[in-house]
Amino acid sequence: MNGVIKPEDHDIMMGGASLGVCESFSSRRCSYFTIVREPYDRMISHYFFCKEGGESSISCDNKTIEEFAIDAGSIFFAQLALTVDCRCENNCNDLSKQPWHCSNDYKTYYANAEHKEEMLQYLVQHLDKYFAVIGLTEEYEVTLNLLQHTFGLPFHDRCHETRQNAGSYGTQDKRELDEKKTEALKAMQASQRVKEILHPDVVLYERAKEIYNIQKTKLFST
Structure with missing residues (x-):
C-alpha cells in the first residue's frame, strides 16, 4: 500500500460484546478503543430513550429513574468484568462476512460479585492497557482526532459533522425534556442505593478521563 492506510482494508467490530475478539485473532493486528460517557448522564439518556420507545435491554415500564x-x-464495569466468548467457524479473517459471534458469559461476573471492589481496582489499574484510545462523548471532536491520529483512518474527516444521535427524542419539547432530566439527576443523586450501584462506573469514568487527558496532551504536543 506504499504506506497509505485505506479504510477499506480495515474492519471494525462494535458493541458491548466486542471485547475478546482481538484475543481470537492470530494473523491480523487488532486493538480496542472506547468512547465513554459520564455515568449519570448516560443513565438519564438511556432512561428517557427507553421511555420514548427506544430499544433497551432494561425495561423502563412503570419505573422511576432510580x-x-x-x-x-x-x-461499563459489567462489560469489562464479564467474560466475553467470541467464536468463528469459517472465513474468520473476513469480517465483511460477519463470521464472528460474541456473547457475554455472566458466570465470571456473578461468581466474583463479592469481590467487586477488588475487580474494580484491578480494572482501574489496567484500563490504559485495554484500549489503544479512550475517548469522551463530551469531547467528540478531539476524540475523533485521537482516533484518526492513532489508527491513521479518517475518523475525524468523515465523522466530525455527523452529530445526529440515533437515540434522539422526537416527541418531547426540548425544554420540557431538559427539566425532566434535571429532576431525574437530582433524584439519582439523592438515592444512596443508586450511588452504590453506579460507583464502579463513576470510578472507571474518572480514570478514563485521566487517560484521555494524557492522550490529548500527547496529541497536541506532536
Whole structure:
C-alpha cells in the first residue's frame, strides 16, 4: 500500500460484546478503543430513550429513574468484568462476512460479585492497557482526532459533522425534556442505593478521563 492506510482494508467490530475478539485473532493486528460517557448522564439518556420507545435491554415500564438505574447497574464495569466468548467457524479473517459471534458469559461476573471492589481496582489499574484510545462523548471532536491520529483512518474527516444521535427524542419539547432530566439527576443523586450501584462506573469514568487527558496532551504536543 506504499504506506497509505485505506479504510477499506480495515474492519471494525462494535458493541458491548466486542471485547475478546482481538484475543481470537492470530494473523491480523487488532486493538480496542472506547468512547465513554459520564455515568449519570448516560443513565438519564438511556432512561428517557427507553421511555420514548427506544430499544433497551432494561425495561423502563412503570419505573422511576432510580429503579431503572438500580436494574441497569454499572454498565461499563459489567462489560469489562464479564467474560466475553467470541467464536468463528469459517472465513474468520473476513469480517465483511460477519463470521464472528460474541456473547457475554455472566458466570465470571456473578461468581466474583463479592469481590467487586477488588475487580474494580484491578480494572482501574489496567484500563490504559485495554484500549489503544479512550475517548469522551463530551469531547467528540478531539476524540475523533485521537482516533484518526492513532489508527491513521479518517475518523475525524468523515465523522466530525455527523452529530445526529440515533437515540434522539422526537416527541418531547426540548425544554420540557431538559427539566425532566434535571429532576431525574437530582433524584439519582439523592438515592444512596443508586450511588452504590453506579460507583464502579463513576470510578472507571474518572480514570478514563485521566487517560484521555494524557492522550490529548500527547496529541497536541506532536
